[in-house]
Amino acid sequence: MTLLETKHLTREFGGVIAVNDVDFIVKEGLVTGLIGPNGAGKTTLFNQITGVDKPTSGSIFFAGSEITGFPAWKISRLGIARTFQNIRLYKELTAVENVMMGLHFKVGEDPFQHRFIQALKSYVFASRENREVYSKAMEWLRFFDIDQSAQEFARNLPYGTQRELEIARALAAEPKLLFLDEPAAGMNPSETEHLMHVVDKIRSLGVTVVLIEHDMKLVMNICDQITVLNFGMKIADGTPNEIKKDKAVIEAYLGREEE
Amino acid sequence: MNTLSLYMQYIVNGITLGAIYSLIALGYTMVYGILKFINFAHGDILMVGAFTGLLVYQGLAGAAEPGVWTLMSFFIAMIASMALCAVLGVFIERVAYKPLRNANRLAPLLSAIGVSFILSNGAAWIFGTTSRRFPYPFDNEPIHMGGVTITPHQILVIIVSIIMMVLLAFFVNKTRMGKAMRATSLDQNTSALMGINVNRVISLTFAIGSALAAVGGMLASFDFRVYPSMGTMTGLKAFVAAVIGGIGNIQGAMMGGVLLGILEAVGAPLLHIPNGMRDTVAFAVLIIILLVKPEGILGKNEREKV
Amino acid sequence: MLNFFQLILIYSGVYAMMAIGQNCITGYTGMLSLCHAGFFCIGSYATAIISKTMGLSFWLSLPVAAVAAGIVGFLIGVPTLRLKGDYLCIATLGLGEIIRNVATNINPVGYNSIPRVTLFGYQFASRNKLAFIILIWVFVLIFYLLFQRLAHSRIGRAMTAIREDEVAAASNGINVTKYKIISFVLGAAVGGVAGCFQTAYTLTVQPASYTFMVSVMVLCTVVLGGMGNGKAVILGAFIIQFISYFPQLTGLTNVIPAQAKQIIFGLILVVMMIWRPQGLLGRDKFRYGDPRSFSERISDTFRRKRKGGAV
Numbered sequence: 025m026t027l028l029e030t031k032h033l034t035r036e037f038g039g040v041i042a043v044n045d046v047d048f049i050v051k052e053g054l055v056t057g058l059i060g061p062n063g064a065g066k067t068t069l070f071n072q073i074t075g076v077d078k079p080t081s082g083s084i085f086f087a088g089s090e091i092t093g094f095p096a097w098k099i100s101r102l103g104i105a106r107t108f109q110n111i112r113l114y115k116e117l118t119a120v121e122n123v124m125m126g127l128h129f130k131v132g133e134d135p136f137q138h139r140f141i142q143a144l145k146s147y148v149f150a151s152r153e154n155r156e157v158y159s160k161a162m163e164w165l166r167f168f169d170i171d172q173s174a175q176e177f178a179r180n181l182p183y184g185t186q187r188e189l190e191i192a193r194a195l196a197a198e199p200k201l202l203f204l205d206e207p208a209a210g211m212n213p214s215e216t217e218h219l220m221h222v223v224d225k226i227r228s229l230g231v232t233v234v235l236i237e238h239d240m241k242l243v244m245n246i247c248d249q250i251t252v253l254n255f256g257m258k259i260a261d262g263t264p265n266e267i268k269k270d271k272a273v274i275e276a277y278l279g280r281e282e283e
Numbered sequence: 284m285n286t287l288s289l290y291m292q293y294i295v296n297g298i299t300l301g302a303i304y305s306l307i308a309l310g311y312t313m314v315y316g317i318l319k320f321i322n323f324a325h326g327d328i329l330m331v332g333a334f335t336g337l338l339v340y341q342g343l344a345g346a347a348e349p350g351v352w353t354l355m356s357f358f359i360a361m362i363a364s365m366a367l368c369a370v371l372g373v374f375i376e377r378v379a380y381k382p383l384r385n386a387n388r389l390a391p392l393l394s395a396i397g398v399s400f401i402l403s404n405g406a407a408w409i410f411g412t413t414s415r416r417f418p419y420p421f422d423n424e425p426i427h428m429g430g431v432t433i434t435p436h437q438i439l440v441i442i443v444s445i446i447m448m449v450l451l452a453f454f455v456n457k458t459r460m461g462k463a464m465r466a467t468s469l470d471q472n473t474s475a476l477m478g479i480n481v482n483r484v485i486s487l488t489f490a491i492g493s494a495l496a497a498v499g500g501m502l503a504s505f506d507f508r509v510y511p512s513m514g515t516m517t518g519l520k521a522f523v524a525a526v527i528g529g530i531g532n533i534q535g536a537m538m539g540g541v542l543l544g545i546l547e548a549v550g551a552p553l554l555h556i557p558n559g560m561r562d563t564v565a566f567a568v569l570i571i572i573l574l575v576k577p578e579g580i581l582g583k584n585e586r587e588k589v
Numbered sequence: 590m591l592n593f594f595q596l597i598l599i600y601s602g603v604y605a606m607m608a609i610g611q612n613c614i615t616g617y618t619g620m621l622s623l624c625h626a627g628f629f630c631i632g633s634y635a636t637a638i639i640s641k642t643m644g645l646s647f648w649l650s651l652p653v654a655a656v657a658a659g660i661v662g663f664l665i666g667v668p669t670l671r672l673k674g675d676y677l678c679i680a681t682l683g684l685g686e687i688i689r690n691v692a693t694n695i696n697p698v699g700y701n702s703i704p705r706v707t708l709f710g711y712q713f714a715s716r717n718k719l720a721f722i723i724l725i726w727v728f729v730l731i732f733y734l735l736f737q738r739l740a741h742s743r744i745g746r747a748m749t750a751i752r753e754d755e756v757a758a759a760s761n762g763i764n765v766t767k768y769k770i771i772s773f774v775l776g777a778a779v780g781g782v783a784g785c786f787q788t789a790y791t792l793t794v795q796p797a798s799y800t801f802m803v804s805v806m807v808l809c810t811v812v813l814g815g816m817g818n819g820k821a822v823i824l825g826a827f828i829i830q831f832i833s834y835f836p837q838l839t840g841l842t843n844v845i846p847a848q849a850k851q852i853i854f855g856l857i858l859v860v861m862m863i864w865r866p867q868g869l870l871g872r873d874k875f876r877y878g879d880p881r882s883f884s885e886r887i888s889d890t891f892r893r894k895r896k897g898g899a900v
Contacts, residue, residue, distance in 0.1 A: 061753060
């Protein structure tokens with residue numbers, strides 16, 4: 025079943041077309057890889073979908089309804105979470121506080137109550153709510169086996185842990201769809217190996233994953249579906265085996281062979 | 284006087300005022316271009332420039348009759364004031380901003396507010412709060428030209444401003460150091476890798492910006508008198524000029540200043556804004572410009588990279 | 590001398606209240622606003638108008654001031670809060686001046702001989718400073734507790750997230766604009782209430798006194814104590830007022846120039862940013878699930894830590 029679909033999605037930056045008429049489909053329950061050479065528009069596509077940036081034209085559908093142009097916070101509440109290419113943790117806060125931020129709308133919001141009543145309740149019963157948020161956040165840290173760092177400041181954590189913490193923060197919102205922007209960037213082979221287990225764990229929660237990645241071994245190993253972008257345009261999509269054999273993809277990565 | 288020549292007069296006054304704003308705006312814009320932060324103390328540097336200029340001028344010319352000597356004294360005072368402000372600007376950068384280059388984004392701003400406070404209150408301590416007149420170094424007999432009156436001091440303002448801006452344009456566009464400055468404003472890290480001494484470029488930027496502010500301050504003091512808090516309002520207006528022209532853009536600051544000067548000189552009488560409300564209107568215009576066109580006319584819309 | 594010491598306690602109470610508001614805006618949410626003098630002015634005028642012009646009770650002016658300052662905060666906040674740090678700072682500076690100019694145009698001479706505050710038949714006279722100290726500090730305590738709770742709630746956490754990283758906050762489902770406005774309105778409201786107490790004590794209101802200088806003093810209070818830390822901000826208010834009244838306290842008014850305190854405030858801003866940006870007390874280190882013992886907490890509070898400690 026299709027969970028997310030973009031139709032003719034285009035983003036221009038003052039004459040430069042970063043994403044050009046892209047139809048991107050994410051099927052529920054699968055791990056989808058988004059690959060392409062540098063500057064192919066992968067992160068721009070992520071930013072359009074997650075509301076960090078607005079598309080110039082085209083539309084985005086999530087779980088059957090249109091979300092084009094929604095602000096980021098709304099999209100996140102609909103069930104799309106993300107991490108960032110250059111890790112955006114709350115650096116001056118502790119690891120557990122970071123995950124608590126991810127739980128912002130998970131604990132203490134009741135859609136059947138007026139927003140003002142909700143806020144008042146969150147305020148009056150803050151200690152009780154905090155305990156709940158804290159224990160949930162600790163559960164997420166335990167899930168990734170980083171609970172021993174709960175009271176460390178995010179900026180003092182090792183790089184790999186920071187990546188995991190960012191994923192934990194995103195997952196805390198219990199999204200249906202998780203976008204990972206180059207999760208393995210800057211990791212050594214053993215950290216990358218570990219990341220594969222992490223992605224498997226996420227998949228086991230029933231969360232659909234989309235990841236941008238340059239590490240081909242990782243992509244070919246863990247992705248069920250791959251979409252390839254080049255110069256802002258989609259040049260191929262299919263299973264890893266199909267992509268490996270795709271002429272357009274080989275050309276994009278290795279250049280055209282002289283005839 | 285007919286309406287046309289009345290407005291011609293306003294425009295002439297506006298250009299004079301605008302030239303001063305431009306000189307000051309250049310300092311805001313150059314610093315923003317390189318450090319991406321607003322030097323809150325810039326307005327107070329222009330005040331220091333005006334005071335220095337006044338004191339040196341009085342020391343040299345004394346009560347002499349306007350003539351060649353007074354005019355020479357004025358230019359000597361200007362050079363002295365530029366030199367002192369350049370040193371002051373570099374000193375402030377070294378002490379108050381440089382240690383904060385990698386700090387939280389609020390830190391340099393708060394530090395700059397502190398510096399501004401130290402300068403204006405320090406001046407009030409030393410010079411007292413009464414305002415002083417800057418004597419004209421020449422006979423300020425108005426010249427009538429077809430319904431428009433122009434005073435020699437206006438001519439002086441415009442000539443000096445043009446000279447300064449031409450020199451700056453030459454420096455930024457034609458010299459090695461100017462090139463380094465432009466490179467640094469595009470990308471500090473890459474410039475450093477290319478062998479540019481970024482610290483030197485930043486110091487130089489502060490030196491040039493502050494020297495221009497000193498000139499601006501001296502020229503402004505003919506109209507506005509000299510007093511410790513003179514930099515606040517003039518500085519803010521110059522800042523608006525820099526925003527109008529697109530902050531970080533040198534040509535923009537020059538244009539923005541002149542545009543703002545003309546708007547102020549023509550707009551205030553045209554809309555019958557009472558004197559007591561002028562600053563309020565100026566602030567309101569400032570806020571509206573920040574809200575509606577924060578990227579200015581020539582500036583490009585910068586967005587945060589995610 | 591005792592007289593001035595009591596005066597310091599009264600004014601540090603008023604400034605502590607303002608600083609609590611400024612701390613909500615700058616410390617929690619990370620917005621550099623420079624118009625607290627404006628909110629202060631609104632509160633003072635509210636009390637003056639309600640108790641003098643309308644002849645109503647001072648106590649009524651407290652909610653009126655809070656609401657009026659809150660509404661003005663809202664009107665200022667909605668358009669300006671989407672501006673980036675530096676621009677917000679300049680825009681709010683302008684707005685603070687506009688509020689003062691408008692107040693001056695409404696009543697250029699201000700108000701004099703405003704009726705005294707009464708509570709259950711007791712009249713607070715300006716010469717009985719002790720009563721004022723108690724009155725004001727009771728309210729400081731109330732606001733401290735209210736805002737401390739705010740900081741440690743879902744709402745306060747959302748504000749902190751915005752301070753740390755707006756883009757990440759939005760991706761966590763936090764409505765950045767909404768929380769910025771909440772923070773600004775609450776901060777403005779407390780600033781307004783502080784103005785009421787100022788008027789209640791001095792019984793005069795002069796529009797010329799609500800200058801940019803007041804805003805910087807409040808900002809300085811927050812920076813000195815420690816941005817985001819409720820206790821620290823109150824400590825900051827006390828130190829700032831001590832510096833302000835130092836010449837009177839020591840009888841050195843003839844020796845120390847009037848500008849000395851402003852110069853010191855400027856120096857505080859610069860020196861604190863370079864030496865100790867987290868303020869004298871710094872931020873609360875572990876807000877949730879603190880593993881330390883009580884004594885460790887106390888010693889950590891006063892220990893200077895630049896690297897590894899909370900900033």
